[in-house]
Each structure stands twice: as structure tokens, then as C-alpha cells.
Amino acid sequence: MVRHALKKRSKKAGLPPGSLVHIGDKKTEAVTANVLDYAEDHCSETALIEIEQCIVYRDMPSITWVDIEGVHDIQVLEKIGQCFGLHPLVMEDILNTDQRPKIEDYGDYLYIVLRMLGNGSESGDISSEQVSLILGKNFVLSIQEGAKGDVFEPVRTRIRSNKGQIRMLGADYLAYSLIDAVVDNYFIILEKIGERVELLEETLISDPGPQTLHLIHNLKREMIYLRKSVWPLREVVSGMQRRDSALIRESTGIYLRDVYDHTIQVIDTVETFRDMLSGMLDIYLSSISNRTNAVMKVLTVIATIFIPLTWIAGVYGMNFKNMPELSWVYGYPAVWVLMIFVAIGMVIYFKIKKWW
Amino acid sequence: MVRHALKKRSKKAGLPPGSLVHIGDKKTEAVTANVLDYAEDHCSETALIEIEQCIVYRDMPSITWVDIEGVHDIQVLEKIGQCFGLHPLVMEDILNTDQRPKIEDYGDYLYIVLRMLGNGSESGDISSEQVSLILGKNFVLSIQEGAKGDVFEPVRTRIRSNKGQIRMLGADYLAYSLIDAVVDNYFIILEKIGERVELLEETLISDPGPQTLHLIHNLKREMIYLRKSVWPLREVVSGMQRRDSALIRESTGIYLRDVYDHTIQVIDTVETFRDMLSGMLDIYLSSISNRTNAVMKVLTVIATIFIPLTWIAGVYGMNFKNMPELSWVYGYPAVWVLMIFVAIGMVIYFKIKKWW
Amino acid sequence: MVRHALKKRSKKAGLPPGSLVHIGDKKTEAVTANVLDYAEDHCSETALIEIEQCIVYRDMPSITWVDIEGVHDIQVLEKIGQCFGLHPLVMEDILNTDQRPKIEDYGDYLYIVLRMLGNGSESGDISSEQVSLILGKNFVLSIQEGAKGDVFEPVRTRIRSNKGQIRMLGADYLAYSLIDAVVDNYFIILEKIGERVELLEETLISDPGPQTLHLIHNLKREMIYLRKSVWPLREVVSGMQRRDSALIRESTGIYLRDVYDHTIQVIDTVETFRDMLSGMLDIYLSSISNRTNAVMKVLTVIATIFIPLTWIAGVYGMNFKNMPELSWVYGYPAVWVLMIFVAIGMVIYFKIKKWW
Amino acid sequence: MVRHALKKRSKKAGLPPGSLVHIGDKKTEAVTANVLDYAEDHCSETALIEIEQCIVYRDMPSITWVDIEGVHDIQVLEKIGQCFGLHPLVMEDILNTDQRPKIEDYGDYLYIVLRMLGNGSESGDISSEQVSLILGKNFVLSIQEGAKGDVFEPVRTRIRSNKGQIRMLGADYLAYSLIDAVVDNYFIILEKIGERVELLEETLISDPGPQTLHLIHNLKREMIYLRKSVWPLREVVSGMQRRDSALIRESTGIYLRDVYDHTIQVIDTVETFRDMLSGMLDIYLSSISNRTNAVMKVLTVIATIFIPLTWIAGVYGMNFKNMPELSWVYGYPAVWVLMIFVAIGMVIYFKIKKWW
Amino acid sequence: MVRHALKKRSKKAGLPPGSLVHIGDKKTEAVTANVLDYAEDHCSETALIEIEQCIVYRDMPSITWVDIEGVHDIQVLEKIGQCFGLHPLVMEDILNTDQRPKIEDYGDYLYIVLRMLGNGSESGDISSEQVSLILGKNFVLSIQEGAKGDVFEPVRTRIRSNKGQIRMLGADYLAYSLIDAVVDNYFIILEKIGERVELLEETLISDPGPQTLHLIHNLKREMIYLRKSVWPLREVVSGMQRRDSALIRESTGIYLRDVYDHTIQVIDTVETFRDMLSGMLDIYLSSISNRTNAVMKVLTVIATIFIPLTWIAGVYGMNFKNMPELSWVYGYPAVWVLMIFVAIGMVIYFKIKKWW
Ligand SMILES: [Mg+2]
Ligand SMILES: [Mg+2]
Ligand SMILES: [Mg+2]
Numbered sequence A, B, C, D, E: 001m002v003r004h005a006l007k008k009r010s011k012k013a014g015l016p017p018g019s020l021v022h023i024g025d026k027k028t029e030a031v032t033a034n035v036l037d038y039a040e041d042h043c044s045e046t047a048l049i050e051i052e053q054c055i056v057y058r059d060m061p062s063i064t065w066v067d068i069e070g071v072h073d074i075q076v077l078e079k080i081g082q083c084f085g086l087h088p089l090v091m092e093d094i095l096n097t098d099q100r101p102k103i104e105d106y107g108d109y110l111y112i113v114l115r116m117l118g119n120g121s122e123s124g125d126i127s128s129e130q131v132s133l134i135l136g137k138n139f140v141l142s143i144q145e146g147a148k149g150d151v152f153e154p155v156r157t158r159i160r161s162n163k164g165q166i167r168m169l170g171a172d173y174l175a176y177s178l179i180d181a182v183v184d185n186y187f188i189i190l191e192k193i194g195e196r197v198e199l200l201e202e203t204l205i206s207d208p209g210p211q212t213l214h215l216i217h218n219l220k221r222e223m224i225y226l227r228k229s230v231w232p233l234r235e236v237v238s239g240m241q242r243r244d245s246a247l248i249r250e251s252t253g254i255y256l257r258d259v260y261d262h263t264i265q266v267i268d269t270v271e272t273f274r275d276m277l278s279g280m281l282d283i284y285l286s287s288i289s290n291r292t293n294a295v296m297k298v299l300t301v302i303a304t305i306f307i308p309l310t311w312i313a314g315v316y317g318m319n320f321k322n323m324p325e326l327s328w329v330y331g332y333p334a335v336w337v338l339m340i341f342v343a344i345g346m347v348i349y350f351k352i353k354k355w356w
């Protein structure tokens, strides 16, 4: 995943800053733009056909949420950039879909990068989509990388049905709501991973095999990836809290503290999983050692019992003319007795050594 | 444990902030509410039947401690929230019983989350219950997740019997006393863990086995869990010390410093146990290596002594017509002498190599 | 690589500060100096034959970029030092080509050290070249260690063709552009390393061998080397951002923030690769254990089945006169039956133990 | 050690703060109190029979050092507390003898906790005793847990014999002298540990065995314990340096800096030992691997030489009627030649593989 | 090394601060004192016979460098202390030759402790000598522990021959020059270690053995020791930079920044070596595993091929009367065919498993 994103960065090497080149996989065909315009007493929803139409909403006092899905059509993005007066560096970052979460203050607006995790795939692999938020005075632009679907549906429902206080509050509260939706989704992902970790832990005890190692390894890699998305997010949210930008009202601070608290909890859980996986790796490795040990013991017991016996049999299989034992009447039973004594002696020795 | 708590977070994804959904296991059937109202010269105790009754105590100058056990009845909690004017985000956090310890200042009151560890179970597993404290001007609300029993009984006794200075001091001292009771309980838990660690250390020397590994692993996991409860607690207590809230009198500072000191000691002990368990894992793993080594040595000694002897016997078991040794009078005894010499030579070699 | 650079430091021990001794490999024969002088409305390019010529450009208001390739000709460097008034310590550092990235403020100019990574070699080894930047009021000196080629060509093209806004902005923007080009190149290097890491990961699963270990080891060493170049770079860029030097205009700050962001991303990727390589080492080591284990099992199965059988055969190979079984009519088939039973019993035992 | 201390904490759970319960082992029978009262021109020494007598010295301008040995007689301590006006929390901490080093400012006096290490035991185990120092305006109280003997004798001698400047300086200098004596003793302990580490290192090379592992493990545990005593001590001393308490004169600062420096050196040495012990564990573990490897080689060499030979012998021990080789005149010598060739071939193979 | 230094600390336990006891090995017989007195226009050099003579230089405006070699003659040091007014704690530290690098401001002079590494020994062991610098208004005292020779010769030469600007600048520049000489010497030591690391790396690939492990271990220990000398040095130099002592002129700051930069580079290299050595230890350990694995494979292949064959031979070596195969004409060749088939089957099986 990391590699794919990196791979296309080389297309941009040496271009002037602000060059608009799409970095990442093209995830959808059509770029769609939906507008949700609302105030305490109204709410209208429009799917834009011409992107220029969004200019209508820019200067109205109502809160406007423009949600764009897909970043590979550069012309569409350029129009949006002109319409909302975005800096070329912001435009560039929207297109570079391998960003780590960050927040940047451009005076008239805040630029926020988030990583939204997909929760669709059955294989358990985490897919990730970059979401850019532009928080202006009375608008929020959310630009998704383009994977189908998002985690914002509940926010839309709350606006449409006027549930909670979202329609009464400003654009900063909308931005908070979107960040909160992204973080809430992390909990769902973590629950799924938690189930996999638990399952793995049971397998580890009941039937560990080379496959177990690969499952531990995969989960560890996903944890490396998750950490990269989550640790910077903490700084993003605390950055919003501390910032003395006029764009974030004081009353929103309490909600940001709440989402900050959730972020800490997500980090805590990721770190707990990391610790648990490390412990599981230790368990796995020592269970292999244990098994080798057990196999060794059986080999040793069988070999050390029968090797002397075989030698005894060999001795009396020799063809010397002059071997008096061979003519004894009780020679053969005597050898049997000898062999049984040797065998029992060995077994007792092993019992004492606790090897059996 | 971690997983269970997480599991239910998904119920809440996308709900507006402050939505009251109970997250966690339902630990008790009935939600109970007890009021302890006291001042220097009086002390009354009531079990509330209707939660609205607590409003009586709110505005009285005496100190009121409302102790609620059980959070799954949302209506009861809503009434309490209205009665004491709690913010929806506080209400939400009370219901999310997988919080890490934290402190939040809401102006009129402080909201404190603690994790109270259970000390009942014989199996040694640590159970944990979330306790929310609301410290207002002249009241303390303690809302327990609902597991039977708590660690606050000694505090109740001190209030009832007017022991110590608790009845002379304010609500902040009561909050301190409750936090102190939670931390004191950590010492008891750590003593029990300390006994298990010590027992394990003896087993490790006397009779290590795969079971030992699992015990080490379990203790390590409990340490991961304990750390998560204890480290943030330190920040909670130092947060109370530093805070210039009118709710915490200066005279209480000295007691908070004391409980902070205890918290540090708890952390210190947890970290010591972690270090010791790491050392024990090393010991365990190398004791397996040592044992494999010992088994190897026996196999090697037996095999390398008898394999050549068996070959000698095999040689004289061959059926060649023309084997002069077979007809020698002292052929057979000579072979015995040869075999004994070979065996003794091998044994001396092993003695020199210190393998026997 | 590290060693080579270090090796020559001893030549300088005890010399007064500012002594000009070239430390490092001589990478090119001829020292070349190219001048790009430009303003909004013009752009001229000259290859200097006599280094003294550069004095012409020093006091002109147009922006002058003097790009020098090769540092082993000390006389040339001394002339440049005199021409631009460089401090002897700067001159010394230009010649010590094993510097870590740093920034130093000398009042009239900033001295910046970067490490430019080569991307030419097929073997995958990273070569590195020291680049010193001197940012003055209206000039930038870039002094490369001397390996053929650099990563600045796109910047030159942008100046020549007046693409982007580079001709409109000052020397600080030119310095930023050069740093940006160096960092952009890191992404290309990281892509290549990412491919090697991915390839290695596949090998690790399909066909791990001692060679795999050496590949992991080599990549780990390269990561150690990369970290040393990248971590200090972060401080360099953030140092430029924070610095209240008149040489860096406020408008450039936004671009420095962008390149800082890229630096963080490079560091992030390097750390991710490090974590992945550690995980791969664990996988490799346990795959060796697994293989040893598998070999052990085969040995054990074969040996423990045939050793008892061989003993049985040995018993009936003994030459005792009085061995009644030998005369039995069904003695021979009975021994076969016995041997088959023993063998089947062993196999069943192994199946139960899951060793087969 | 840790466990013992912890064990008794549970006696105190739930008691009001300042409850006087002795936590720890009772180390001595009689509680003794000695007073050293001195000024520049006099010095008197008294063994108190009634603890109330110490009140005489409290208000005199001369410096008074009350040294109490034993904390299990709570009544004695209560009287001291009343006499010097100590806070109940201080009294409590004096009795809790499992404190980590700390410093607390109570306005009229500073409360300092130290851990004094015993240097008597031959077994090498470190015993530890808590020392509480109360530094008032013109007195120092030192309350030792009660193990026989202390490290303060040289300080007493210096006071008695008026050596150095101790009688000319204040109570803060006396407190410094006591802390310095404790730290000086750490050096002695570390020297002893250093000898054990060095001895262990020699054993590790000459004759490593399971015992070596336990010695490494024990030293590691002692290092864990020492770290816990030493790291907080650094904060104690730097806390005294920074504090703007009237109790510490500026002229004492230079001496505190000196003892701080020693503390750092102690920490440095502890960390060095930790690093060395980690390295020794690695060496030990790989020396086991090496030995297993050596044993394996002998087994392999012997087995792979004789197993084919034994098979050859077995072939010519078969009883087929029609085996022409058996009737050949040179059949038997030919088999010997064959066997010798096979053996020599194997040996050469092993020489090439460097296994022999 | 560490141990030796520590060993003698116990001689001092309990002595009053400032007691002059020599701690460390006596490294030279005679204590020598050389004076270099210089100004822009003159330079005189004297070997002091009576140490009191140095008082002549103290109050002259010229810069005086008194270089003392050997600290075991306490009377000599006491005279120097009186002459230059040194604090007893400084005198004590000069004699305690196991100090870590530090800087202390005593108002009239700065006291600096450095560790000068020896570069003479062929065995590769690093020897270390403590150097104390006293930087006063117009003098520098350098007091070496006493090992023959030092790294200051180039500085002396520069003063004598008036090379560079050293004679034009003050005592602070002289102190800088001495520190710079010490740090320059670290590069030489690191080059030598780098060569040993590189050599070791080659051995690791070509012919690893138990000796390799000890070499890695020794280098790791030296790195532990070097870190202890180098990390505090960084703080010393940055301490000099930050200090607003009148003793350090602003113009010297730029040179201190240069030596600080070198210190960072030394630390960087030490850390790189540490990382490389860790990687080499991993390689070594897994090369042992690999070898054990290879030995196992040969044993397994030989044993599993011949053990069944030996059994077959054993079967037809049995002496049953009634064994029809024995009388078959082609019985013997048939057994040969069987045995060859079994052997070939085994070999094919191993080829498939890639064990051969
Ligand atoms: Mg670019
Ligand atoms: Mg990222
Ligand atoms: Mg989407």
C-alpha cells in the first residue's frame, strides 16, 4: 500500500510547487460533487453538474458543505480551487493522496488532511482513502480520494433531519462532525482487528503453524500502517484546539476535546495490539522450540533404548567359531533377560530425568 | 477485556456527540443511588427510590455524595444529568465504560474518570470497573459501572463515624478520598500480582514447562492492561494539583501530592514487574535451550559409543568364507577387548570435552 | 561508505580551524562553475573559465546562482570564498564532505549542508554527495562534492523557460527550490528501496535462504545511512522556517512548510521500512527454525520406525544354537507380521502427535 | 524485596491519610534516638531516654541533629512529630518504608526520603533501608528504618572532631553531608557489583553453565532495584538545588551541585552495568547455541561415517544361498578396502565442509 | 576500565567535600608542569621546577597556558590550587580521574572536564585519560591524568610558530583549541574502530566463529564506553556556547559551534557503529543457526537413506530355517535392486524437499 502511493511521487520530481499531478490510484471514474446548504431553518441538497455552480453558495450566510468524490480530474479541481481561492500548495496536496494527517492554516481557511479507513473488504486488509477538509468562514469542502462510499452518511442524515444541534452551529462544528465520523470509524476497524487478534491468540494455543506466523506478521504490518494514520491525527486535533483562528469558535473547543480524547483511545488500543502481537510472536517462537524439543526427546528415547540392544544382538550375530555363549542352553533366554534389563534401566533413567 | 469494551463502540458510530448509548457489559440489574449528606455536625444517609429526590441536596450547603451503581438505565442517568446540569458529552462518557482515566474541567464542575480494579476473583484475572466522579461546589457524584461492591466502604465509614477530618473538609477532599481509595486498592492488586510473580519465579527454577510460558504471557498482558489504567491516572492527579479551579482548595493540594506520590509508586511497581517478567521470559527460553542441549548430549554419547561397536559386531557377522579372524582361538575375546577399548576411548573423549 | 569519509578526517587533526583540506573521495577531475543570472525579465547562463569572473554578478540586483561541481581544487574554492566573503569555517565545511545536514547563520549569508542521493547505480547501493548551499542577499552558491550529475536540472529548466514563479521571486525561493529538488529525489530513492523491500518480502515467503538474510542486512544498513541524512534535514528546514533572518522572506515560509511536510513524509517512510525489515528478520529467523524442525521430524520418523525393526532383525540374526523360534515353520512370517505391526503402531503414534 | 514492602501496604487501604501504620519489616527491637548538638565552638552528644527531651534543642540557635534508628514504635514517632510540628502525611511516609526517594516542601521544613543501601552482607544481595530527613531552620531529623548501622559515622566524626567546615555551616550543610554520605556509599556498592560483573564475565568465557544464567539474571534484578533508588535521587538533589526555600542557603548550592554530579555518575555506572549484562546474556545464549552445534557435529561425523559402513557389513551378513562375493578369495579384504575408502571419503568431505 | 576507576572511590567515602585523595591509576612518576606564555608579539616556554613559579604569570596580561601532566602528587596540586584560587571541590574533581565530561561555572573561572582518548595501543583497546581545563581571565590550566603524551602538540606548534590566529585571540580561544584537539582525536579513534568493524564484517561473511562473537562483544563494550565520554561532551560544548560568562567572548561562539558540530558527528558515528554491531550480532547468531541446519540436513540425509537399507540387510541376515527368499536364485540381486530403489526414492524425496 505504502509502495503504491510512493511509486507515483517520482512523476512529480522537479515540478514547481503547486503543480497539479494526481498521485495515487484512480479509484473511481466519475468525479461527483454534492452540495448540502443549510441553516437553522432550511436545508437544500444538490448534485452539481457544472462545478462552477458552487460559486453561488460561497457568499451566502448559510453553511455550505461541498463534498467531492474523486480527485483524478484535474480540471474540476482547478475550478474548485479558483472558486474558493485555494493556494496552489493546497491543490497539490489534495492530489497527492499519500499524505499523512496534518493541519495547515492559510488565514482564510484551514486545510486538514485525514485518512479515512475503508471497512468493506472481507479479507481483513485495511484500505485507506485520503480526505481533505477545507474549513472556511461558512463553508466546508470535503474532497475524498474517490473510493466508493464514505463514513459521512450519519452526518448527512443529522443535517437533513435536523437531529442534534448541527444545523444551529457553524462550519467549524460541521468540520468537527466529519473528523468525529472518521475517528468513530477507527473504533469499528479496531473492533474487527481485535476479533482477529483474539482468534489468532486461540489458534496460537490450539494449533500454531507457519501460517500463524504470517498472520501475526500481517497484523503487525497493519499496526505499523494504522499508527502512521493515527499518531499525526492527534496532533491535528490538538492543533485545532490550540489554534487561535477566528474560524474555530470557542464553543466548538469542548467537542474537539472530546474527539481528541477518542483519538488518544484509538492510539492506546493500537499500542495495546502492538504489545499483544509482540507477546504472541514470542509465544509462537517458543512453541516451535518446545515442539522441536518434544520431537528430540522421542528420538532420543527410542534411539538410546534400541541402539545398545541392537549392538547386543549384533554381538551374538558374529560368526566366530569359538563363541562359548552360543552353545549354552540358556544363552538365548539370558540375552533376552539382559536386553530387557538394559531397556528397563534406560526407561527408569529417562523417568528420573523427566524426559518421558 | 479490551475487545469487549471496543465491541460495542460501533453501536455509536455516527451518532451526534452526547448521544446516550451504553457501551460495555451490563454488570448489574438494578441501578441504585445512595446519598450521603454530611457536615461537621450531622450526617444522613438515604437510598434514593426516585432519582429526582437528589435535587433536594443540590443547593444545601452541606456536602452531598451521591453514589450511583449501574449505568445501563439511561433514563435514570438523564435525570441525574438534568438535576446536576451535566453536559451531554459528560453523560456520554459516563456511559462509555471503556474510557481511560482523565480529567476535564467544565467550569461548574470537574469530570474525572477512574478505573477501579476488582479484587474478588480467585483466578487472578483483574476485572475493572469505570468510575466517573463529578466534583461540584458542594457535591460529589460517583457513578460506578455496576460491578457489585466497590473500594469506597472505608470512606463511608469515616464519614459516618466522623473519623479523621473528612467531615470538616469540603467536597474536594471527598473527591480526593475516593481517588485515594482507588489507588490504595491498586497496591492490594499489585501485592497479589507480586505473589504470583514470585511463585512463577520459583516454578521457573524448579520445574519450567510450557505452562510457565503461558503464565508469564498472562501476567505480561495484565501488566499491559494495568499500565493503561495507571499511567493516565498520574496525569489526572497532577492535573488536579495544577488546576486553578475554584473547586479545589489550596489546603487539598498537599493531599493530592500524597496520592500523586502513591500513583508514581504504583507505576514504578508495574514497570518493575514488567522488567522482571521480561527477564523471566529470557530465563524460560534459555532453560528450554539448555534442556534440548542436555537431551542432545545423551543422544550423542549413547549413539557415538554404540554405533562404532555395532559396526564392529556387523563386520564379524559377515558370512565370507575366507575370514581368518573367525577361526582364531582368541578371535572372539579379542573383539570384546577391541570393543571395550573403543568404548572407553569414547568416554574419555567425552569427559575431556566435558559432555558427560 | 561511512568509513571512507571518516578515514580522511585524520589528515586534519590538530590543524587550526578553517584549514582547507579536502576530506572525501575525489569524484571528478575538473572543477566546473556555472552561473545562472536571472530576473523577471532576463536570464543569462555562463560557464565560468576564470572563477574570479563571478565577482561581476555579486553586486548586481538580479538573482545569481553559481553552481560549482567538485571541491578538490582548493585554490578555486579559496577564490570563491574571497569573492563572496565566506568565513574560513564555512570553507572548511565545504571541503569536509562527510557532514550531516545542518544550517548555520553567518549574518550576511546562511550556510546549508544537504546530502544529495545518487539514483544512478543499478546494484541498488545508495551513493551520496554533499551539497553546500550559501544563501546571500541576491545570490545562491551551490557547491557539489563532484559526483557527475545532480537533481537540479528541473530547477534550471524552470528558470530558463520562466515556468512557474521562480524568476519573480528571490534568492530564498531559489534555495527552497534546490532543497525541494533534493527532497523530491529522496522519494524516488525510497520508491526503489520500496520495490526491493517488496521483492524481498516475496522471496522471504517463496524461497528464503542465507542470501535473504544478507539482503535484509544490507537494506537495514542503508536505512541506518538514510536516517542519518534525513533526520537532521528536518531540523534544517524547520530551522529555516523559524529563523528571523532578513534573508528569508515571509512569503517563502509557506513553501518551506511544504518541503518540511515532505521531509516528515520521507522520515515516516524510512521508519516504516525499518519496522518492516525488523519484522522480516523475525520471519526469516523463524522460517529457519521451522525448517530445522521439519528436517528433525523426518529424521525422527524414519529413525524411530526403523531402529526397532533393525533390532528385531538383529535378534533373529543371532547365532545361538538353541533358538526355538528359528525352527518354527511360521517363525519368519510371524516376525514380518510383528515388524509390520510395530511400524504401523509408530505411524499411528506420529499421526496422533501430528508429526507427520 | 519489593514484594515484602508491598505486602503490608494492604494493611493501610482505606485508612484516612496520615494514619500511622508501620509498613515494612521490623528491623530492630529498640528505637534509639541520639542527639548531636553543635555550633562553631561547642559540640555535645546525648542518647535520649525520653523522646520528649528533644524539645530542649528545638529552639536553641545551635544546630541539632536528632538521629532516630527504628520506626516501628509509633508512640515514639508521634511524640517526635508533635515536638517538631510534623504534618501527619510526613509521619505516615516515615512509617511507610517502601518509599522511593523524594523531596517535599512543607514550608517550615523540607521532607526528604532516601534509600540507604547496606554493604554488610557477603552473599552480595543488596539490602536497603529507608532514611527520612527533616531539614528545619536549625535542626535535622534523620529517621532510619532500623537496620543496624548506617553510613553516617564519618559525618559524626567530622562534627565531633571539628574537621572540615561542618561546624561552621548550617543545618542545610548537615543535610547535604548526610545525602553525600548515602551517595558515597553507592559507589562502594557499585564497586562490589563491578567485581561480580567482572568475575561473571570471566566465568562466561571460561566455563559458562546454567548457573551463569542465574547470576546474570540476579545481577539484572539488582540493577532494576538500584535504578529505582537512584533515578529519583537525581530529582531529589536537583530539586534541592532549584528550590527557593529559605532553608537552603546559596552557599550550599555548590555542594549540592557536587553531590548531583556524583548521582549522575552513579546512574551512569548502573546503566553501563545494565548494558554490559545485556551483552553478557547475548554471549551466554549464543555460547549455548555454539555448544549444541559442536555436539551436533560430533554426532553427525560419527553417525555418517559408521552408518554406511554398518550397512555394508549388514549386506554381507545376509544369508542368501547364492552370494558369489562370499566365496571370493579376496572378498573379505575387498570389503575392508571398500569400507576404508568410504570412511576416508567421508572424512575428506567433512574436512572440506570444515566440520571437523 | 570502569571498574578500576570505581574501585578507588571507596577510599574517599565519608571524607569531607574537597578532600584531596587521588582516585585512579598512577600513570606516570614525575609530575611535570610546562608554561606557555604568549601574546601577539611574543611567546615564551618554560618547564617549571618549582610549581610556585607559575604565580609570576597569573597577573600578567599575556595569555598563560600551564599544562600539568600527572595528578598523583597532591602537594603540587595544592600549590596550584592556592596560586590560582581554585575551589576545594574543583581540586577534588581534578584528582577523581573517573569523571564524566562536565562544565561548571565558578565565577572567576570555568572548570571543564574532558576525556582524552589514547591512540597508541595496538591491541585496539581504547585507553582514556581525564583532562581538567581551568579557563580564567587570561590563563588556561590543563591538568592531565598523567598518561604519557597528549593530543595538544599541534596547538603548541601553532602557538610557537604563530600559525593561524591563536596568538591574537584570548584564553577562551585557547580553551576552544584544546577541546577541538580532543574532539579531532575522537575522529582518529573512530576511524580505527571503523576499520575493525569493517574487518569484522568481512570475517562475519567469510568465516564466522566463536571468536567473531567475542570481537563483536568487545566492540560493543567499547561503544558503551565511548558513548559515556561523548554524550556529556555535547552538553559541555553547548553549555559553553549558551553561557553568559564574561570569560567567553562572543567571537569565540562561532568556533564553539564548529566543535559542537563535530561532537554531534562523533555521536552520530558512535550510534551508527552501535546499530551496525547489533545487526552483525543478528547475522552471527543466524549464521550459527544456518550452520546447525546444514549439519542437520547431512545427518538426516545419510541416516534416512541408510537406516532402512540396514534394516533390509538385517532382515535377510536372520537365521530362520524357513526363509524361502534365501534360496531363490535371484534373491540376492533382487535385494540389491530393492535397496537401490529405496535409496533413489529417498534421494528424489530430498531433492523435492530441497534438502540436498
Ligand atoms: Mg516539487
Ligand atoms: Mg503517511
Ligand atoms: Mg469515498
Ligand SMILES: [Mg+2]
Pocket: A180, A181, A183, A184, A259, A262
Ligand atoms: Mg466520536
Ligand SMILES: [Mg+2]
Pocket: A227, A228, A231, C268
Ligand atoms: Mg509516525
Ligand SMILES: [Mg+2]
Pocket: A258, A261, B089, B092, B093
Ligand atoms: Mg467523550
Ligand SMILES: [Mg+2]
Pocket: none
Ligand atoms: Mg529478542
Ligand SMILES: [Mg+2]
Pocket: A180, A184, B012, B013, B014, B015, B016, B017
Ligand atoms: Mg459520535
Ligand SMILES: [Mg+2]
Pocket: A268, B098, B099, B100, B101, B228, B229
Ligand atoms: Mg483505556
Ligand SMILES: [Mg+2]
Pocket: B069, B129, B144, B145, B146, B147, B148, B149, B150
Ligand atoms: Mg461497583
Ligand SMILES: [Mg+2]
Pocket: B180, B181, B183, B184, B259, B262
Ligand atoms: Mg493512599
Ligand SMILES: [Mg+2]
Pocket: A268, B227, B228, B231
Ligand atoms: Mg498508555
Ligand SMILES: [Mg+2]
Pocket: B258, B261, D089, D092, D093
Ligand atoms: Mg504519603
Ligand SMILES: [Mg+2]
Pocket: C012, C013, C014, C015, C016, C017, E180, E184
Ligand atoms: Mg581542527
Ligand SMILES: [Mg+2]
Pocket: C098, C099, C100, C101, C228, C229, E268
Ligand atoms: Mg553524517
Ligand SMILES: [Mg+2]
Pocket: C069, C129, C144, C145, C146, C147, C148, C149, C150
Ligand atoms: Mg554532482
Ligand SMILES: [Mg+2]
Pocket: C180, C181, C183, C184, C259, C262
Ligand atoms: Mg517537493
Ligand SMILES: [Mg+2]
Pocket: C227, C228, C231, C232, E268
Ligand atoms: Mg541521527
Ligand SMILES: [Mg+2]
Pocket: A089, A092, A093, C258, C261
Ligand atoms: Mg505539499
